[in-house]
Structures are given as C-alpha cells and as structure tokens.
Amino acid sequence: MADFTSKFWEWYILIIVALSIAACFALVIWMSRGRKPGTKVETMGHVWDENLAEFNNPLPIWWLYMFYITLVFGIVYLLIYPGSGVFAGAFKWSEVGQYEQEMKVAEQKYGPLYEKFRTQDIKLVASNPEALKMGQRLFMTYCTACHGSDAGGGPGFPNLRDQDWLYGGQPETIKASIMDGRNGAMPPWGAVLGSEGLHNVSEYVMSLSGRKVNAEAAVAGKEKFQQLCVACHGADGKGNPAMGAPNLTDNVWLYGGSQGAIVKSISDGRNGRMPAHGEFLGDAKVHLLAAYIYSLSNKESKAAK
Amino acid sequence: MTHDGNPTDKPEKGEEKKENIYVPSLVEAQAEIAAKRTRVDREPEQGAPPGRVRPTGGQRVPMLAEADAALEALYARHKKVYPREVHGLFANLRVMLASLTLGIYYGLPWFNWGEGRQAFLIDLPERKFNLFAWTFWPQDLFYLAVILILSALLLFFFTAILGRVWCGFTCPQTVWTEVFLWIERKIDGDRMKQMKLAKLPWNREKIVKRTAKYGAWVLFSLWTGFTFVGFFTPIRELAVSAFSFTLSPWEAFWVFFYGFATFGNAGFMREQVCTYMCPYARFQGAMFDPNTLIISYDKVRGEPRGARGRIVDPKSQNLGHCIDCTLCVQVCPTGIDIRNGLQYQCIACVACVDVCDTVMDKMGYPRGLIRYTTENALEGKPSRILRPRVLIYGSLLGAIAAALVISVLLRIPLDVDVIRDRNTLYRETDDGLVENVYTLRILNMDNSAHAYKLTADGIEGMRMQGDAERLTIESGQVRELVVRLQADPVNLKERSSHIRFRVQAEDSANLVATEEARFLGPVIR
Numbered sequence: 165m166a167d168f169t170s171k172f173w174e175w176y177i178l179i180i181v182a183l184s185i186a187a188c189f190a191l192v193i194w195m196s197r198g199r200k201p202g203t204k205v206e207t208m209g210h211v212w213d214e215n216l217a218e219f220n221n222p223l224p225i226w227w228l229y230m231f232y233i234t235l236v237f238g239i240v241y242l243l244i245y246p247g248s249g250v251f252a253g254a255f256k257w258s259e260v261g262q263y264e265q266e267m268k269v270a271e272q273k274y275g276p277l278y279e280k281f282r283t284q285d286i287k288l289v290a291s292n293p294e295a296l297k298m299g300q301r302l303f304m305t306y307c308t309a310c311h312g313s314d315a316g317g318g319p320g321f322p323n324l325r326d327q328d329w330l331y332g333g334q335p336e337t338i339k340a341s342i343m344d345g346r347n348g349a350m351p352p353w354g355a356v357l358g359s360e361g362l363h364n365v366s367e368y369v370m371s372l373s374g375r376k377v378n379a380e381a382a383v384a385g386k387e388k389f390q391q392l393c394v395a396c397h398g399a400d401g402k403g404n405p406a407m408g409a410p411n412l413t414d415n416v417w418l419y420g421g422s423q424g425a426i427v428k429s430i431s432d433g434r435n436g437r438m439p440a441h442g443e444f445l446g447d448a449k450v451h452l453l454a455a456y457i458y459s460l461s462n463k464e465s466k467a468a469k
Numbered sequence: 470m471t472h473d474g475n476p477t478d479k480p481e482k483g484e485e486k487k488e489n490i491y492v493p494s495l496v497e498a499q500a501e502i503a504a505k506r507t508r509v510d511r512e513p514e515q516g517a518p519p520g521r522v523r524p525t526g527g528q529r530v531p532m533l534a535e536a537d538a539a540l541e542a543l544y545a546r547h548k549k550v551y552p553r554e555v556h557g558l559f560a561n562l563r564v565m566l567a568s569l570t571l572g573i574y575y576g577l578p579w580f581n582w583g584e585g586r587q588a589f590l591i592d593l594p595e596r597k598f599n600l601f602a603w604t605f606w607p608q609d610l611f612y613l614a615v616i617l618i619l620s621a622l623l624l625f626f627f628t629a630i631l632g633r634v635w636c637g638f639t640c641p642q643t644v645w646t647e648v649f650l651w652i653e654r655k656i657d658g659d660r661m662k663q664m665k666l667a668k669l670p671w672n673r674e675k676i677v678k679r680t681a682k683y684g685a686w687v688l689f690s691l692w693t694g695f696t697f698v699g700f701f702t703p704i705r706e707l708a709v710s711a712f713s714f715t716l717s718p719w720e721a722f723w724v725f726f727y728g729f730a731t732f733g734n735a736g737f738m739r740e741q742v743c744t745y746m747c748p749y750a751r752f753q754g755a756m757f758d759p760n761t762l763i764i765s766y767d768k769v770r771g772e773p774r775g776a777r778g779r780i781v782d783p784k785s786q787n788l789g790h791c792i793d794c795t796l797c798v799q800v801c802p803t804g805i806d807i808r809n810g811l812q813y814q815c816i817a818c819v820a821c822v823d824v825c826d827t828v829m830d831k832m833g834y835p836r837g838l839i840r841y842t843t844e845n846a847l848e849g850k851p852s853r854i855l856r857p858r859v860l861i862y863g864s865l866l867g868a869i870a871a872a873l874v875i876s877v878l879l880r881i882p883l884d885v886d887v888i889r890d891r892n893t894l895y896r897e898t899d900d901g902l903v904e905n906v907y908t909l910r911i912l913n914m915d916n917s918a919h920a921y922k923l924t925a926d927g928i929e930g931m932r933m934q935g936d937a938e939r940l941t942i943e944s945g946q947v948r949e950l951v952v953r954l955q956a957d958p959v960n961l962k963e964r965s966s967h968i969r970f971r972v973q974a975e976d977s978a979n980l981v982a983t984e985e986a987r988f989l990g991p992v993i994r
Contacts, residue, residue, distance in 0.1 A: 195543055196543065196544060198542040198543055199543065212755075213755075216755075221545075222542060222543055222544055222545040223543065223544050223545070223745075224544065224545060224547055224741060224745055225544045225545060225546045225547060226547070227544065227745075228544045304908075304949075308890070308892075309892055310892065312890050312892070312893055312896075312906050313888075313890050313906050313907075313908045313951045314890075314906050314951040314952075314953055316896065316904070316906060316953065317896075318892065318893035318896055319893075319896075321893075415899060416899075421897075421899075
C-alpha cells in the first residue's frame with residue numbers, strides 16, 4: 165500500500181472508511197426502531213393520473229436484514245482485500261499479484277503448446293501447418309503494427325515476403341533479429357557531399373539497380389561512393405548483412421525508391437530500429453514466429469505441407 | 470363500510486350459519502380479516518369514484534410495533550399466506566397453462582433436431598445458438614433484440630386487453646409457486662392443517678413432514694436448476710456427469726444457484742417477489758385503462774355484506790349478495806381482500822372468482838359477484854376492446870413479427886468482416902501500382918461446408934493478390950485471410966475510394982455476402 169508518499173492519506177482513508185461503516189450501522193439501527201405516531205406520512209406525496217398515489221407502506225423485515233448483510237459483507241471484504249488505507253488485507257491481494265498469478269496459470273496451460281516446437285529445426289517447424297497457424301496468430305498480434313498484416317512492410321519497415329534480407333534470410337538470423345532486435349544506422353552525408361555530390365551519388369546508386377541515369381553524374385557519383393560508402397555497402401553495392409547495410413543493386417528501397425527519397429536517405433541518414441522481443445515473448449514464441457516468417461519467402465517449405 | 474362496528478359479534482353470527490354454507494373456517498378467517506383490515510379512510514369509495522380504483526397499494530400491512538403505541542415500525546414482519554385450494558374454470562385453465570409451460574421447460578432440452586444436435590441449445594463456449602433447424606451466431610444478436618421487443622409489446626398488448634394475465638397464468642414465479650403449493654398440500658394437507666402444523670412445536674410429526682416437504686422442494690429445485698443448465702450445455706452429457714458426480718465446477722455452481730433461486734422464490738418469497746421485487750407488477754398497473762379486464766368485486770351488488778341463512782331473502786335483512794364468507798381472501802395467493810378494490814398486489818390469478826362462483830351457486834345467487842370485468846362495465850358503461858392503444862400495440866406487434874419472420878427466412882448464413890491495415894496508408898509496388906492491405910474474416914454460419922469465391926470491385930482494373938482466391942470453409946468455421954488490392958494510380962479518382970468485397974458460394978447463388986471498405990492512394994491530377 166505504498167502508493168502514497170505520505171502516511172497521512174492512508175490513515176485518512178482508513179478513518180473515513182471506518183466512520184462511514186459505523187455511521188451506516190447507526191442509521192440502520194436508528195431507522196429500524198420506528199418513529200413516533202403522528203409524524204408518519206400517509207402517502208409518498210406524489211399523485212399521478214388524477215388519483216394514482218402510493219401509500220407509505222413499511223418495507224418487509226428482510227429488507228432490514230439485507231442492510232445488515234451488506235454492512236457485514238463490507239467489513240469482511242475490507243478485512244480480506246485492501247481498501248482501508250494502511251491495512252493491506254488478510255490475503256495481501258494486489259492487482260499486480262493477480263496479473264502475475266494469471267500469467268503463471270496461462271503459461272502452464274499454453275506453454276507446452278509452444279514448447280513442443282522449440283527444440284525442432286526452424287525449417288521443419290515451417291513445414292508444419294499447425295505451427296504456421298500459431299505463428300501467424302503471433303505475427304498478427306505482435307508484428308502487423310509495423311510490418312503489415314501481409315508482412316509486406318511499408319516505408320521504413322522491411323518487406324518480409326521477398327528474398328531481400330538486410331541481415332540475412334537464414335532461419336537462425338531471422339530468429340536472432342526477432343530475439344535481440346536490430347539497429348540499422350545510415351550516417352548523414354549531406355554536409356560532406358554538398359548538394360551536387362548528393363545528386364551525383366544518388367544517380368550512381370540508382371544506376372546500380374539498372375535504372376536510367378545521367379551517365380556523367382553517375383561517374384562523378386561513383387568516385388564519391390568508392391570513398392564514402394564502400395565500407396558498409398561494399399565495392400559492388402551489394403551491401404553487408406553483418407551490419408545490416410542494404411543491397412543497393414536489387415531495386416528494393418526500404419525508405420522509398422524515388423530519387424528524392426534516395427537523396428534524403430543519403431543526406432540525412434536513416435535510423436531503423438527493430439525492437440528486441442526475446443525477453444518479452446520468450447524463446448519458444450520467437451521460434452514459431454521465425455518459422456512463420458521464414459515460410460513466407462520460402463514457398464517450397466509451404467508446398468511441403 | 471361494515472367492517473368497523475363491533476367485530477366481536479361477527480364470529481358468532483358466522484358460527485351459527487356454518488353448516489348452511491360452504492365455509493368451514495369462518496371464525497379463523499374473519500379474525501384474519503379483522504387483523505388485516507383496511508382502515509375506513511382508506512376505503513376506495515371515499516376518494517375515488519366507485520369502480521375507478523387504481524392499484525395504489527391501498528392495503529395496510531400490519532406493522533411490527535403496532536401493539537406498541539409509542540413507536541410505529543418502518544419494517545413489517547412477513548405474514549405467511551396459506552392459499553386455500555380452489556377448483557373451477559380458471560383453476561383448470563391455470564393448471565393447463567402451467568403444465569404446458571413447465572412441459573416445454575423440462576422437455577425442450579431433451580429434444581433433438583438431427584443427429585445428436587440438441588434442438589434448443591445456447592452454446593456459449595462455441596458461441597452458437599441452435600434453434601431447431603437454425604444456427605444463430607453472435608452476429609445475429611440483432612434477432613434477440615427484436616424478440617425482446619416483441620415480448621415487451623406482447624406484454625403491453627395483453628395487459629391492455631386482459632389485465633395481468635401474464636402474472637396470473639404464465640409468469641414463472643406463479644407457475645413454480647403453484648407447483649410448490651401443490652407439493653405443500655400433498656404433504657402438509659389443506660390450508661387449515663398447514664396453519665395448525667405451523668403452530669405446532671417441533672414434534673415428530675412436524676419434523677417428518679417438514680423434512681418430506683423441503684426434501685421434495687429441493688429435489689424439484691435441483692431438477693429445475695439442472696434443466697436450466699441443460700439449455701446451455703448438452704443436457705444428455707450433463708445428465709451423465711450429474712449422475713456420476715463429475716460436473717464441472719461452473720456447471721455445478723449454476724445447477725445449485727438456479728436450484729437455490731427456485732427453492733427460495735417458489736418456496737418462501739412467493740408473493741413477495743410480486744409485491745416487492747417485480748417491476749412488471751408495478752408498471753402493468755399503470756398500463757390499465759377503464760376498458761381493461763380486471764378482477765373486480767361488484768360492490769353495488771355485494772354490499773352491505775353479512776352472514777345470513779340460505780333461505781333468507783337478503784333484501785328483507787337489508788343485505789347484499791356478499792355473505793362475507795371470506796373465501797375470496799383465503800384463496801388469494803397474495804393475501805389481499807379483493808373486496809377492497811383493485812390493488813397492486815393482485816396478480817389476476819382469478820382464484821377468488823372461481824371460489825366466489827361456487828359460493829354463489831350454493832346460495833342460489835347469480836354468479837359473478839367477483840368477476841372478470843372492466844371498470845366501464847362496472848359503472849354500467851359499454852366496454853370497448855378496440856381502442857387506440859390496443860390498435861397501436863397490435864399493429865406494431867404484427868409489423869415487427871412479420872419483419873422478424875421474413876428476415877429470419879431470408880437470412881444469409883455467411884458473414885464477412887473487413888479490417889483495413891491501420892498503420893500503412895498505402896504502399897507502392899515495384900511496378901508503380903498502389904497497394905492496400907486488408908484482413909478478411911469470413912464466417913460460414915451454414916450447417917454445411919461451402920467453397921467460396923472472393924472478389925473485389927470499385928476501382929477500374931483493380932487486382933487482388935492473396936493467400937487464396939478459392940476457399941473452402943467448414944461449417945461454423947471462421948477463415949481469416951490477408952489480401953492485397955493493387956490499383957493503378959491513374960484510375961484513382963479520390964484519395965479514399967469506396968470498394969466492395971464480395972464472397973460468393975460456388976454451389977448456391979443466394980449465398981452471397983458483401984462488405985464495403987476503403988482504398989487509400991494518391992490522386993494523379
């Protein structure tokens with residue numbers, strides 16, 4: 165019950181609760197003793213439809229008992245559950261405690277369902293329709309917010325259906341990406357390159373994917389590319405999965421393939437962040453997710469089912 | 470009224486005539502009447518015009534501290550009502566209706582429609598409702614609302630014409646109380662014996678009888694609770710687990726909960742449910758008008774009431790037709806005196822009419838001193854059945870019932886929900902098309918599997934890419950699938966275009982469901 169910074173409020177609540185219950189008891193007892201004749205009211209004082217009135221009849225006696233039952237219930241409740249300030253209740257119940265208890269029960273119930281796939285090879289799991297169904301549900305719950313319901317991604321969020329993988333498409337690397345997350349960092353080169361340099365490099369980058377470009381600018385851009393970009397994207401621009409540097413030759417553009425978008429990526433840099441899910445979901449669920457994602461771009465494993 | 474005078478001479482008068490008329494317990498009953506008597510200033514004829522008496526709670530219940538002149542109690546101790554057994558036209562009608570309604574209640578869950586399919590089953594875990602040939606789903610909850618509206622209108626309609634017939638003949642509270650009263654009579658004997666037994670100390674006879682009565686009530690209550698749960702979980706399986714003591718905790722809880730509710734309500738609460746708890750009891754009274762059929766004592770004919778010999782001409786003694794035998798009070802399940810006028814406690818069970826008619830027959834007077842009549846008829850005015858409120862209730866009832874039947878008959882057991890991906894407005898594909906992503910949930914509510922064809926239209930040249938174009942969905946299954954729609958941006962007229970998904974069963978032309986959705990994309994001007 166350490167929700168307040170000062171003990172004062174806990175006592176304040178306790179005193180108000182105790183006084184309220186005592187006052188209710190007093191009121192019920194007082195009202196059960198009846199009233200002096202002559203002070204009574206004949207009707208409730210309302211008349212509808214010319215002559216429809218209600219007499220002030222006494223309540224049945226069990227109504228009085230219900231008041232007492234309610235009050236006793238309230239006291240018992242406050243003894244069991246927290247509600248009276250400083251006293252935490254006989255069972256030390258708390259919302260967090262109940263959540264943890266329920267999660268433990270759920271873990272015992274559903275844990276084995278995930279657990280049985282955990283020790284299997286991801287490729288094998290990816291050929292199991294039941295596992296894929298579970299994986300899809302997990303994906304729908306945890307992944308669609310960024311990657312889309314069809315895993316097709318969006319601007320800034322990779323498409324998981326194609327063969328292009330920033331960090332590698334092997335089952336183990338997919339699982340590692342989910343478990344530990346990824347941080348992709350493209351540094352900004354705007355200040356270094358200047359506006360003409362940016363244009364030239366973008367022309368060269370586009371030419372790598374076979375797009376039509378200004379050949380003169382591309383040659384100038386290539387020079388800058390060899391100085392600044394090869395460290396990550398490689399001399400041939402095919403990228404480096406070890407650091408998540410994208411392949412620039414496949415015409416797949418994470419942040420948009422228009423020249424403007426490419427210039428912006430080079431000039432301002434990009435910071436892509438895939439959050440780590442290992443601690444949150446646990447190994448068994450991530451295993452299933454990895455299998456589902458692997459199956460999306462490997463149709464032969466789908467056909468195997 | 471004649472009630473004030475000197476109550477002491479009345480029992481004597483009654484006792485003299487005891488053998489002549491059918492009044493075995495007159496002394497007792499008149500003492501009871503005296504105790505419950507309405508005070509003179511409360512008599513309806515004082516304030517209201519004769520006959521026009523509203524159910525205003527006119528009866529004065531004896532108070533806890535009434536003997537104590539110093540204080541008036543605010544709570545009244547309950548006085549158990551021992552209704553006398555009654556025979557006659559309406560009693561027979563009530564037995565028939567009770568048998569019918571109870572027969573449906575206890576029998577319906579055992580009835581199967583098709584192989585192993587319970588005809589009436591509200592399957593909460595599966596979220597299905599079997600009703601004979603139909604299966605309803607949560608998506609059909611709309612029908613439940615219509616049925617509830619219809620029930621309310623039926624109540625209004627019948628109350629406007631016939632008064633509280635629902636209360637008197639078909640209300641579960643009345644019907645189950647009737648059964649419990651019957652059990653009570655079989656074990657304890659008639660009204661007099663019951664009252665005598667209640668006053669006895671706990672001797673052997675009382676213990677045996679009470680054990681027998683409560684035992685019979687408990688068994689019947691448990692059967693009731695069991696049947697109730699049988700509407701929600703297959704009753705044949707439930708019966709097996711009930712007799713092998715392997716009920717699941719919740720099944721057991723609800724069997725005992727509804728058993729307990731039956732035991733308490735029909736065994737002990739009885740008329741108090743109607744007088745203190747039931748909201749219908751109160752507002753039905755407000756739905757009466759002067760043309761509504763009510764149970765009424767014919768004051769003009771009956772008063773002044775008083776005991777007399779059978780051969781005596783009442784006029785010579787300045788008496789009306791009411792012989793003050795108080796049988797109408799003894800048979801009343803809510804313990805009121807109908808001769809005080811219409812009261813809110815009256816559940817229109819018509820027991821007083823039946824019993825008064827037998828007395829009138831014995832006395833050689835015409836029947837109907839207490840009868841089903843209207844306020845207008847009592848005043849000698851004509852009663853009309855067709856009145857604006859009846860016509861309005863009736864036409865609403867007919868229209869809604871017809872609409873319900875038609876819509877159930879035309880119901881298409883197929884449902885499709887479309888959920889557009891929220892986070893991405895749209896994507897561009899490598900070949901320059903605009904792509905939107907949707908999750909579709911297709912629910913086959915039919916009793917057999919179907920193959921469906923999924924199409925979408927609304928934008929020229931729109932293409933669908935998805936997991937399955939032709940899908941087979943088993944009966945009662947939901948298929949969730951993700952589809953991508955691709956359109957050429959030159960064909961987009963608006964940034965948000967209306968499109969329509971259409972699911973068509975391949976084997977039935979009528980089995981079609983459509984659902985509107987939005988397609989977002991840039992407009993090229």
